Amino acid sequence: MKDNLLWVEKYRPKKIADVLGNEEAKAAFVDWLKNKRRVKKAVLLHGPPGVGKTALVNAAANDFGFTLIEMNASDTRNEKAINKIAGPATSFVALDKFSTESKGNLLFMDEVDGIAGNEDRGGVSAILKIVDASQVPVIMAANNPDVEKLRPLKKVSALIRFQPVRIPLIIAMLRRICQKEHVEAEFEALERIAQNSRGDVRSAINDLQSLAETTRVLTLQDTMALSYRNRDISMDETLRTYFSAKSLLEASILLSRSSVDYDDLLLSVSDNLPRRYADVGELAEAFDLISQADVFRGRIGTENWHLLKYFYNYLAEAAAVSTETYKPFELISPPIRIITLFWTKGKRTTLEGICAKIGQRCHVSRATAKNDFVPFLKIALERQKSSPLASWFKLEPEEVEFLAKMNKF
Amino acid sequence: MAADEEALMWVEKYRPKTLDEIVDLRDIVQSLKAFMRNPKTMPHLLLAGIPGTGKTTVALCIARQLFGDNWRTFTLELNASDERGIDTVRERVKDFSRYSRAAFGNVPFALIILDESDQMTGPAQTALRRIMETSSRTSRFILICNQSGKIIEPIQSRCAIFRFSKLDRKAMIDHLCCLAGKEKVTLTPEAAERIVDYAEGDLRHAINALQTAAAYRQGFVDEKIVSQVIGEASPKQVQLMINKALNGDFVEARKMMYELMGAYGFSGSEIVRQMQRELFKLSYITPEEKAELANIIGEYDYRLTQGANTDIQLSALLAQFAKVGVSKGETS
Numbered sequence: 001m002k003d004n005l006l007w008v009e010k011y012r013p014k015k016i017a018d019v020l021g022n023e024e025a026k027a028a029f030v031d032w033l034k035n036k037r038r039v040k041k042a043v044l045l046h047g048p049p050g051v052g053k054t055a056l057v058n059a060a061a062n063d064f065g066f067t068l069i070e071m072n073a074s075d076t077r078n079e080k081a082i083n084k085i086a087g088p089a090t091s092f093v094a095l096d097k098f099s100t101e102s103k104g105n106l107l108f109m110d111e112v113d114g115i116a117g118n119e120d121r122g123g124v125s126a127i128l129k130i131v132d133a134s135q136v137p138v139i140m141a142a143n144n145p146d147v148e149k150l151r152p153l154k155k156v157s158a159l160i161r162f163q164p165v166r167i168p169l170i171i172a173m174l175r176r177i178c179q180k181e182h183v184e185a186e187f188e189a190l191e192r193i194a195q196n197s198r199g200d201v202r203s204a205i206n207d208l209q210s211l212a213e214t215t216r217v218l219t220l221q222d223t224m225a226l227s228y229r230n231r232d233i234s235m236d237e238t239l240r241t242y243f244s245a246k247s248l249l250e251a252s253i254l255l256s257r258s259s260v261d262y263d264d265l266l267l268s269v270s271d272n273l274p275r276r277y278a279d280v281g282e283l284a285e286a287f288d289l290i291s292q293a294d295v296f297r298g299r300i301g302t303e304n305w306h307l308l309k310y311f312y313n314y315l316a317e318a319a320a321v322s323t324e325t326y327k328p329f330e331l332i333s334p335p336i337r338i339i340t341l342f343w344t345k346g347k348r349t350t351l352e353g354i355c356a357k358i359g360q361r362c363h364v365s366r367a368t369a370k371n372d373f374v375p376f377l378k379i380a381l382e383r384q385k386s387s388p389l390a391s392w393f394k395l396e397p398e399e400v401e402f403l404a405k406m407n408k409f
Numbered sequence: 410m411a412a413d414e415e416a417l418m419w420v421e422k423y424r425p426k427t428l429d430e431i432v433d434l435r436d437i438v439q440s441l442k443a444f445m446r447n448p449k450t451m452p453h454l455l456l457a458g459i460p461g462t463g464k465t466t467v468a469l470c471i472a473r474q475l476f477g478d479n480w481r482t483f484t485l486e487l488n489a490s491d492e493r494g495i496d497t498v499r500e501r502v503k504d505f506s507r508y509s510r511a512a513f514g515n516v517p518f519a520l521i522i523l524d525e526s527d528q529m530t531g532p533a534q535t536a537l538r539r540i541m542e543t544s545s546r547t548s549r550f551i552l553i554c555n556q557s558g559k560i561i562e563p564i565q566s567r568c569a570i571f572r573f574s575k576l577d578r579k580a581m582i583d584h585l586c587c588l589a590g591k592e593k594v595t596l597t598p599e600a601a602e603r604i605v606d607y608a609e610g611d612l613r614h615a616i617n618a619l620q621t622a623a624a625y626r627q628g629f630v631d632e633k634i635v636s637q638v639i640g641e642a643s644p645k646q647v648q649l650m651i652n653k654a655l656n657g658d659f660v661e662a663r664k665m666m667y668e669l670m671g672a673y674g675f676s677g678s679e680i681v682r683q684m685q686r687e688l689f690k691l692s693y694i695t696p697e698e699k700a701e702l703a704n705i706i707g708e709y710d711y712r713l714t715q716g717a718n719t720d721i722q723l724s725a726l727l728a729q730f731a732k733v734g735v736s737k738g739e740t741s
Contacts, residue, residue, distance in 0.1 A: 263717075266718065266721065267718070267721070270718075270720075270721045270724055273728075274659055274660050274663075280657050280659065280728070280731045280732050280734075280735045281732050281735075281736070283659060283728050283731065283732070284728045284729050284731065284732035286728075287724060287728035287729070288725060288728075288729070290721060290724075290725060291709070291712055291721060291725035291726075292712075294712075294716040294717055294718050294721045294722060294725075295712050295715045295716045295717075297716065297717035297718070298715050298716040298717040299715065300717075336663075336667060337667065337720050340667040340668070340670070340671040341670075341671050343671070344668070344671030344672040345671075347671075347672040347673075348671060348673070348674045351672075351673060351674060356491075359488065359491065361416075361418065361421065362418060362420060362421055363465050363469065363486065363524070364465075364488075364524075365488040365489075365490040365491050365524060365525050366488075366490070366491050367490055367676075367679070368460070370673070370674070370675075371679070372460075372611075372613060372614055372617060373418075373617065375641075375642035375643075375644075376617045376618065376621040376638075376642055379621050379638065379641055379642060380621060380624055383624065383625075384624075388417055389417050389418065392416070392417040392418070407645070407646065407672075408641070408644075408645040408646065
């Protein structure tokens with residue numbers, strides 16, 4: 001099992017059909033590659049990290065037999081460097097055709113939004129020149145297409161948008177990997193890894209591999225480590241700066257700069273809010289704003305990312321309810337929700353099991369069993385553990401014990 | 410499962426076995442009996458109404474009436490809120506209609522009872538509609554739901570719809586008294602009234618309360634015992650959580666909320682519904698304050714449906730409660 005390959009490499013899609021999700025983007029890309037190159041010489045693939053932009057380009061090169069010439073963020077991309085690599089790649093098409101079976105070159109520039117002002121001097125205009133002169137397809141990828149300096153590139157490119165990959169697809173893929181790697185995993189564990197990835201396939205596979213390093217049987221409990229690891233320093237720093245913000249503007253600027261995951265941030269802010277606002281009036285006001293932020297998070301779902309600004313706006317307002325009352329405090333971590341779900345899992349599962357048995361007997365759903373039968377059954381068993389009801393419902397002794405002892409809800 | 414092993418929960422023991430045994434619901438029973446005379450003409454059925462009014466009972470009676478003692482073989486009981494999505498439903502229906510294809514007597518189909526079908530999402534219902542269509546030669550569906558409005562039009566139009574209204578007080582009291590008689594339980598009239606008040610038209614709830622109360626003092630049930638049972642069976646944690654919040658102790662209240670979600674697996678909307686119910690039982694706040702708090706609950710109930718994180722919405726709701734509670738403490 002432990003070959004030294006990274007699973008993200010090992011399971012990198014070889015064919016376009018293997019690239020997960022984003023069917024529309026895939027179709028648009030193939031269409032561009034086959035037909036639309038006459039219209040727009042370059043294409044800009046944009047979307048969050050780990051959703052398959054690079055994977056698609058690699059797979060397409062494979063499927064159609066192109067040779068891929070790649071430049072990514074790790075290379076410096078000032079004018080000179082770009083011309084040095086890209087120049088020959090885009091002009092000597094014919095020569096390459098002779099020497100190999102390749103249909104030609106494909107120039108791929110990853111993370112073009114990362115071309116910085118100073119170091120990569122002249123980078124954008126060099127790319128523009130290359131696109132103009134190129135006889136081979138030029139493909140670019142970016143996380144954020146709205147960066148000002150990319151505007152000239154967007155004019156000459158076809159734009160294809162990638163979305164976060166849907167969670168069920170990621171779960172299914174993690175499952176396939178587990179089978180191939182002989183890892184046994186609980187559904188809930190994979191579900192949590194997938195959700196934690198927020199549609200980022202690469203990070204999901206990485207998380208799975210790092211968790212599977214230590215165990216072959218992966219349970220929900222094992223995935224608890226994920227949230228710890230993801231809570232890096234920048235989250236704590238972000239929270240500290242956030243809570244101590246002296247104005248709405250300051251909070252807004254901080255949020256626009258921070259790179260922490262917004263869902264984690266929302267949860268952590270909610271956790272820590274009572275430590276920030278001792279006054280219940282202020283706390284209520286701040287929580288109202290957090291709740292509004294969460295409503296926008298719900299409306300964003302997996303596609304309406306343009307609403308993200310409203311989400312951040314509400315979040316920033318919650319930091320600035322009363323700036324003068326700020327006193328430093330110790331942050332709560334890790335997230336209360338995850339800790340509670342973790343510690344209470346045993347109870348929850350036992351109760352679910354009991355409710356399923358009641359449901360079978362009395363033709364009701366588990367939810368109805370819990371609300372309408374459990375309270376009465378508990379009273380009966382509290383008074384008499386040997387009640388014939390226990391055996392009629394086919395309850396195990398532990399389950400009887402559990403019902404008799406549990407807190408009333 | 411043995412079919413007719415004596416049931417110990419009274420709700421099962423006294424569940425009518427045939428349509429004739431159902432004393433109320435005369436209109437519904439009459440038209441259903443007409444279908445029974447010539448089962449070939451029976452359409453899909455949609456039974457709608459609040460909990461505890463006899464929908465499941467009617468569905469099971471139909472199954473018995475059609476298939477006699479073998480009804481379990483020819484009936485698939487599913488609960489939409491228990492299944493893991495429409496794919497499971499589809500698989501189970503497919504498997505079932507495959508092996509039960511052999512018709513029974515003059516009944517040319519198998520029966521599929523899908524309870525709480527209004528819990529299914531729109532897309533799931535659309536898929537269900539297709540399942541109903543593709544298996545219509547071999548199966549009939551009885552869909553059960555609380556609100557028929559939540560069932561998509563195309564499904565409604567394929568079903569004969571029966572509405573079950575809330576049982577009236579007198580009918581409920583008659584039921585309880587009759588049942589008490591059979592179990593040799595003395596039930597005082599005041600106790601019966603009290604149970605009916607508590608059950609709010611849900612007969613199942615009323616019978617469960619009666620059975621629990623009857624175990625308290627060897628078959629003697631008066632109002633005091635009923636009050637005690639109701640007190641013990643009502644949601645303690647939610648009461649405590651509301652009290653903590655109204656006392657301004659937000660952190661404790663939130664802890665209890667997480668406990669409810671974590672240990673007991675309650676959903677956000679279940680907690681909100683219980684809060685709504687418990688709020689009106691509180692003795693230490695005025696009707697005006699109750700109204701104010703009810704409005705707040707309403708707002709957050711709505712946000713729950715819009716938002717992404719149940720626990721954040723509930724936390725925010727508890728924070729509002731804390732604010733109202735404390736400001737009230739200051740003025741009085």
